[in-house]
Amino acid sequence: MSEGEVPDRAGDFARAWAKAVSGTSYLPMTQAQLEAFLQRLTVRLAGALRAEPFDLRVGYQVGADLVAAHIASAEGLGRTVEVIHLRLLRDLGLVESDVQDRMARLLASVATGYARALRDRTLDEQESIRRAGMLARAEAERALRESEARFRHQATHDPLTDLPNRTLFTERLTGAIRDPQEGRDRVGLCFMDLDRFKVVNDTLGHQIGDRLLVSVADRLRRSVGEHLVARLGGDEFVILVEGTECTDDVVKVADAALAAVGESALVDGHELTVSASIGIVERPVAGTTPGDLMRAADITLHWAKGAGGAQWALFDPDRNEREMTRYALSAAIPAALERGEFYLDYQPLTSLVHGGVLGVEALVRWRHPQLGVLRPDSFIGLAEETGLIVELGGWVLAEACREAGRWSEVTPSAPFISVNLAVRQVHAAGLVDEVSALLERTGLPPQRLQLEITESTMMSTAEEPVRALRVLSDLGVRIAIDDFGTGYSNLAYLRDLPVDELKLAGSFVTGLRAPADDPASRTDERILASLVSLAHALDLTVTAEGVETPAQAERLRAIGCDAAQGWHFGRPAPAERILERLR
Amino acid sequence: MVQRPDWAPETIDIERPSVARMYDYYLGGSHNFAVDRAAAQAMIAAVPEAPLMAQANRAFLRRAVQFLLDAGVRQFLDIGSGIPTVGNVHEIATRSAPDARVVYVDTDPVAVAHSREILRGNPSATVIQEDLRRPAEILAHPELRRLLDFSEPIAVMIVAVLHFVPDSDDPAGIIATLRRTLPPGSYLVLSQASADGRATDEEKREAERVYRNTDNPLTVRSRTALTALFDGFDLVDPGVVWVPEWRPDSPDAAEHAAQSAFIGGVGRLGE
Numbered sequence: 069m070s071e072g073e074v075p076d077r078a079g080d081f082a083r084a085w086a087k088a089v090s091g092t093s094y095l096p097m098t099q100a101q102l103e104a105f106l107q108r109l110t111v112r113l114a115g116a117l118r119a120e121p122f123d124l125r126v127g128y129q130v131g132a133d134l135v136a137a138h139i140a141s142a143e144g145l146g147r148t149v150e151v152i153h154l155r156l157l158r159d160l161g162l163v164e165s166d167v168q169d170r171m172a173r174l175l176a177s178v179a180t181g182y183a184r185a186l187r188d189r190t191l192d193e194q195e196s197i198r199r200a201g202m203l204a205r206a207e208a209e210r211a212l213r214e215s216e217a218r219f220r221h222q223a224t225h226d227p228l229t230d231l232p233n234r235t236l237f238t239e240r241l242t243g244a245i246r247d248p249q250e251g252r253d254r255v256g257l258c259f260m261d262l263d264r265f266k267v268v269n270d271t272l273g274h275q276i277g278d279r280l281l282v283s284v285a286d287r288l289r290r291s292v293g294e295h296l297v298a299r300l301g302g303d304e305f306v307i308l309v310e311g312t313e314c315t316d317d318v319v320k321v322a323d324a325a326l327a328a329v330g331e332s333a334l335v336d337g338h339e340l341t342v343s344a345s346i347g348i349v350e351r352p353v354a355g356t357t358p359g360d361l362m363r364a365a366d367i368t369l370h371w372a373k374g375a376g377g378a379q380w381a382l383f384d385p386d387r388n389e390r391e392m393t394r395y396a397l398s399a400a401i402p403a404a405l406e407r408g409e410f411y412l413d414y415q416p417l418t419s420l421v422h423g424g425v426l427g428v429e430a431l432v433r434w435r436h437p438q439l440g441v442l443r444p445d446s447f448i449g450l451a452e453e454t455g456l457i458v459e460l461g462g463w464v465l466a467e468a469c470r471e472a473g474r475w476s477e478v479t480p481s482a483p484f485i486s487v488n489l490a491v492r493q494v495h496a497a498g499l500v501d502e503v504s505a506l507l508e509r510t511g512l513p514p515q516r517l518q519l520e521i522t523e524s525t526m527m528s529t530a531e532e533p534v535r536a537l538r539v540l541s542d543l544g545v546r547i548a549i550d551d552f553g554t555g556y557s558n559l560a561y562l563r564d565l566p567v568d569e570l571k572l573a574g575s576f577v578t579g580l581r582a583p584a585d586d587p588a589s590r591t592d593e594r595i596l597a598s599l600v601s602l603a604h605a606l607d608l609t610v611t612a613e614g615v616e617t618p619a620q621a622e623r624l625r626a627i628g629c630d631a632a633q634g635w636h637f638g639r640p641a642p643a644e645r646i647l648e649r650l651r
Numbered sequence: 652m653v654q655r656p657d658w659a660p661e662t663i664d665i666e667r668p669s670v671a672r673m674y675d676y677y678l679g680g681s682h683n684f685a686v687d688r689a690a691a692q693a694m695i696a697a698v699p700e701a702p703l704m705a706q707a708n709r710a711f712l713r714r715a716v717q718f719l720l721d722a723g724v725r726q727f728l729d730i731g732s733g734i735p736t737v738g739n740v741h742e743i744a745t746r747s748a749p750d751a752r753v754v755y756v757d758t759d760p761v762a763v764a765h766s767r768e769i770l771r772g773n774p775s776a777t778v779i780q781e782d783l784r785r786p787a788e789i790l791a792h793p794e795l796r797r798l799l800d801f802s803e804p805i806a807v808m809i810v811a812v813l814h815f816v817p818d819s820d821d822p823a824g825i826i827a828t829l830r831r832t833l834p835p836g837s838y839l840v841l842s843q844a845s846a847d848g849r850a851t852d853e854e855k856r857e858a859e860r861v862y863r864n865t866d867n868p869l870t871v872r873s874r875t876a877l878t879a880l881f882d883g884f885d886l887v888d889p890g891v892v893w894v895p896e897w898r899p900d901s902p903d904a905a906e907h908a909a910q911s912a913f914i915g916g917v918g919r920l921g922e
Contacts, residue, residue: 093679094706096713096738098900138737141679193681197672197734200765201665201684208760 078114081151081159082107088151092143105137113152113178114160117170127177128184135185145182149175226299228278229285237298237306241358244310248353252311256318256350258325259365260288263343263377265303276336283333284342291328292321306365315350315382322346322380330378343378345369350383364388398450400436405463409435412467413640416649417486417611417633420625425649427484427518427611429633430468431640432460448490457490464488466506469517471643473510479650484546486518491525494533503540514544520571522550526561534565541566548611553599562606570603572596574614577634580623581616597627604628670815670867671733671762677705680736682765690861697857700910707911708811708842709738710904711894715840715917716743718887718898719806720751724838726805728795730756730783731812735769740808741776751775754795758782783812784820786828804836804920811913813843813880815867822880830883835922839884842894842915846871874914884918891916 116126224236269277347368372381417427472485548569579592615634668690672683732755744751766778893908
């Protein structure tokens with residue numbers, strides 16, 4: 069057989085081979101392509117059967133090539149072995165003497181090469197799908213982490229400014245306090261609020277307000293460096309300064325923040341300049357809590373605001389203590405009224421002409437169960453701030469009238485009772501009715517009631533209080549101006565008001581304690597003399613307050629002052645002592 | 652930053668059989684895990700011809716791509732491409748048209764990761780992770796837009812995938828969305844499992860049971876139903892047929908065509 073005959077005979081064999089293996093696995097080629105491929109292998113197998121010496125490598129390679137062409141299944145090998153064994157020698161007319169031995173070795177080498185290649189291919193594919201599985205898992209986990217990070221960011225940041233929000237800030241502050249890092253045993257806070265931000269919102273609209281907040285946030289972020297800036301809501305921001313050594317470290321941050329906020333910004337064509345107030349707290353982390361720190365910063369922010377804004381204020385524990393006490397006191401007033409913890413002392417107003425008692429001023433006292441007896445200067449201011457003064461003042465007025473009503477039983481020439489009226493009482497509707505009812509109930513003649521009001525009460529231009537005082541005056545009630553000469557001393561009201569008496573402030577009288585030739589003392593005396601002559605020119609009587617020495621009394625009498633009040637003439641004392649004195 | 656599609660599972664559960672890896676197993680590949688092989692073997696126990704069906708379908712894909720190449724198409728969008736095993740579109744295409752460009756789309760993260768490895772450094776083929784049920788997102792994907800030119804015909808291949816899309820997911824709407832974006836002269840290749848002419852319902856029930864354990868339950872369709880999905884396209888001869896009958900390499904290759912259980916066809920979008 070010539071070499072030329074082989075391809076044709078090989079073609080017959082290859083067709084049979086292709087038919088045997090088709091369908092054993094997916095083959096990415098046409099039947100014709102498969103036959104052509106197998107024919108090339110057939111030629112190589114035929115060559116191997118003839119070659120001397122016998123070369124196993126041809127069989128190995130044919131097996132591997134089958135797998136590489138995707139004829140790669142157990143069935144594919146089985147049918148290949150079968151078809152070679154049954155047909156190859158016959159189809160190709162091979163008749164060499166040791167051909168059966170060679171055929172056995174050829175089949176063995178094809179099967180070996182095939183199995184090796186199939187194993188390698190299987191391992192490669194397994195490895196690649198495992199790797200894909202791991203990649204996919206890593207990708208999914210990365211995506212999950214990203215979405216968690218995104219979610220976490222949303223949960224911990226303010227959507228408007230992208231600054232950390234209250235949640236993140238609280239977390240960080242709590243961490244800084246509960247679990248401080250090495251060397252970070254102090255912590256500071258700047259609690260900031262824009263001054264008059266509401267005006268921006270109200271006049272330019274919320275959209276501009278929001279953009280201004282974004283601009284402020286950007287400037288803050290830039291100015292405070294590594295410190296955490298958070299937006300707590302509205303126009304409230306807070307800066308956490310960790311690892312401070314002293315208050316000054318936080319003050320520097322506050323200065324930087326105020327400077328940054330104070331830069332003017334162009335927002336939507338509006339040139340806007342805002343200022344801010346900052347409450348600063350700085351203290352050791354040991355012994356404090358996030359709540360304490362925030363409360364202190366909040367209080368301090370209000371101090372800064374109260375001082376006019378555009379500034380920082382430092383937390384002051386003493387001031388805080390005082391305010392806390394004041395707050396506690398003011399909160400206790402209603403219950404104290406109910407429990408009868410208030411009572412009145414009385415101080416005489418004595419005539420400098422004949423030495424008799426013209427009047428008696430009622431002075432309120434608070435017998436506080438823990439703090440002892442409190443003088444009015446420790447709680448009247450509070451009561452005025454909170455509005456409780458109306459109730460408290462009403463009680464004082466009623467009690468004083470009740471007491472004074474008894475005095476006519478003791479003496480026919482009983483003195484008048486002088487009672488302080490707070491601004492709010494004067495402004496309260498129903499003052500006239502309240503006083504009239506009291507006078508009726510106690511039988512106190514109106515002439516024996518004097519109401520002391522301060523100059524500042526009259527600074528208001530409201531008509532209602534003036535009308536009320538005029539009605540009371542028409543009833544016969546005396547109206548006195550208390551602490552005259554210390555306020556603005558706008559004398560215009562003296563023209564319009566039914567005033568009967570001026571009470572000169574104790575500060576002028578204090579000057580009279582110095583020797584008469586002392587220049588300052590002479591000045592005070594001249595002021596007093598002018599005030600007295602002014603009063604007399606207006607048909608008003610004059611009472612000097614705070615008279616403590618006979619010399620003061622003598623000098624006051626010399627300048628024509630009508631009456632005096634003070635330790636020299638009698639200290640404030642319980643009602644019984646006044647009664648004794650009147651008898 | 653790559654945005655994770657919002658429908659993607661939060662973790663990859665390779666303890667669940669994947670239809671993509673089961674298909675690889677039917678085709679004689681080893682890109683599969685024990686769980687896939689177990690599911691595929693259960694399928695083979697119910698429907699012994701399953702591997703032949705997969706092979707027949709794969710051969711249909713090869714002939715369809717060759718047909719499209721001969722028709723001058725150079726852009727392919729293979730949706731539901733699965734594990735890039737033997738005889739991928741880009742292998743077939745670039746063999747006779749080196750300028751062909753292929754975009755693979757699959758929802759299976761493992762299949763996508765595997766495809767990405769295979770296609771690494773290949774400038775004319777890419778893979779994106781998306782779901783056939785979100786055609787608008789597929790068409791708008793920047794990776795797809797980078798590779799495909801929408802002024803030239805594109806062949807959309809949805810091969811052996813539609814039986815995982817129930818009618819409730821509106822396959823007609825999905826294909827209509829694709830059609831509206833494709834330029835004239837584009838093609839649509841569809842094939843899917845069919846129960847037409849099968850002897851018993853038991854096989855169908857068993858097959859459905861196997862696939863219920865995957866993320867993709869099975870919906871077989873009749874030839875009429877699949878033909879309806881070519882709405883707006885002109886069916887190329889011989890229309891929707893058993894896949895071995897679709898332009899076979901040799902007449903005898905189409906013997907026992909109904910055993911393939913897959914029907915398919917190719918449609919052309921007119922000018």
